[in-house]
Amino acid sequence: MAKGEGAPKPKRKGLVVALLAASATFSLFLIAGLAWAWSVYYSPGPTARQGDTTVVTLPSGSGVSAIAATLKNAGVIRSVDMFKAAATLTGADRRLRAGEYEVPTRASLKTVIQLLTDGRVVRHFVTIPEGWSSAQAVGILNGETILTGTIDAVPEEGSLWADTYEISRGETRASVIARMQRDAERNLAELWARRGPNTVVRTPEEAVILASIVEKETGVARERPRVAAVFSNRIRLGMRLESDPTIIYGITKGRPLGRGIRLSELRRDTGWNTYLIDGLPPTPIANPGRQSLEAVLNPPTTQDLFFVADGTGGHAFARTYAEHLANVSRWRAIEAGKAPPAEALPPGVVPGAPPPGAAATEEAAPPPLTGESVITMQAPGALTPQRAPANQ
Template structure:
């Protein structure tokens, strides 16, 4: 009897040692990404891991999850399994719920239609995004999400980010701006965003537009005309003289003041520029051929800058 018990203990001990060795052994040499579906359970999880080459013995995996209690704690989601991960490390990761963090980036100056198209095209998101939100209501930024997150949730986060940042910046705005509401500041910021791709210029361009609003001058912003024609899509050609002279709510050549809505989703830098514009006497600016603009405070000086720009255009500079 004593011999039989000793033999059983030896065999059992060997089995436990073998299982522990397998549990702690180094896994595949390459990093692997797996997706554990909701409701997969421990057996479904074992199948996914086995198919991906993360484990090579489903039975031992099931035993290990049972012994450790992990079978009741595994979480669904997308996981990036580091190279050489042991079964113990894999189970720790699946219990932690630390799924892959994805990034969705919205560039400054896109329209809500363009952002809506990007969100619809993102395969890692789910659900219909719903109606296109109001122009200018989405803050351009990089947003983190996980596989299967809802598109409407991402849009709600973008809107909340714009609302909160706009409120904070409005409270910190310079005194005596010719802007009555945060919405007016948002509209002007959307124009500044489309006027230049040079971050350092934004406070100065904002200063020009603020000076024009104070003087009762038209803003004369080409991007507003384009928005009136295409509602946020690229025009793809030069603006026609008839369009410059056309009567639309977005033609800032033919009326004084701001257009009725933003023309893009401005970034934080453009919002900050409008809330605290550069103090300048400038009333005009035109492209200078370097990607930036030449500024002037008199119409005569502006005309000279325009002539220089026209000469550069004839030379093929864009």
């Protein structure tokens, strides 16, 4: 019996050996598999098909499978399954972010996943400068190739908020216009609520019209309140605004004129020419910025009624027409490239300055140095220039 009881021992020993061998084999395969996965995870990925990067856009709401398929189709990863496995094992599958990405050529799987979890998306911006017309704003958006769709009609003048906007690839141009209009409505409401007692505008719409003129008259921020005060004083006294940019807008509807204003254009009744119409023009002549709106809604108290370019990019302001004529003479001398002699400025008689009632004396004046037009404000009570039909 003692011998029989010990007989099964070699069987058990063989089973243990077999199990150990199988375990060792599995471990080897596991180690090999992990080494392979490690190598795939960290090794360089595919070469970009063009250039040094590949642009990939992941739509919002995309799952891991859809993201993996998009990356594979773009040539950014080699295997959909490996991406899904790596994302799952690292926990990245719950942190992948939508957006537009620039993936470097030969980026490893680890780099791609890290880009997507960090949300290092490509950011695009478009700027609508203050004082640009709605037609010019449409031109800017049409030039942005990442945007889609068309703008069926130019938005109303003054309805866009001049600012820098972040845009996304594939976003429609119409949606960007809608954002600009919403911003304009919101900001105008906030500024209107803070208007001061010195403002002459009666409605938010009038504020935008007058602010657009202020915006076009000067690019110097510190001058905008004073320019707004000049126009406010003129409105209170029943004087015409006599703003050169309104002449230009009636001709080009917001496009640059590219030359000086002609006498025939001064006389042309376009509906916006404030040398010929009383009060404000029917619409804004541009999309004004915040500072111009604030200046119109809270103008300082001054006695200024005139201004003209001073040759430095700013303007010389005057309370009387005699002072204005002296400033005009200095400006014309600067245009001509000569210094104005002090003795050449007798009160009331200024060589080169337009006489009261005549804002231009030549059909086509020489273009000024800073792009300012050569028309100047008239004497108080001066006769309106003879009108010419709007279609001339």
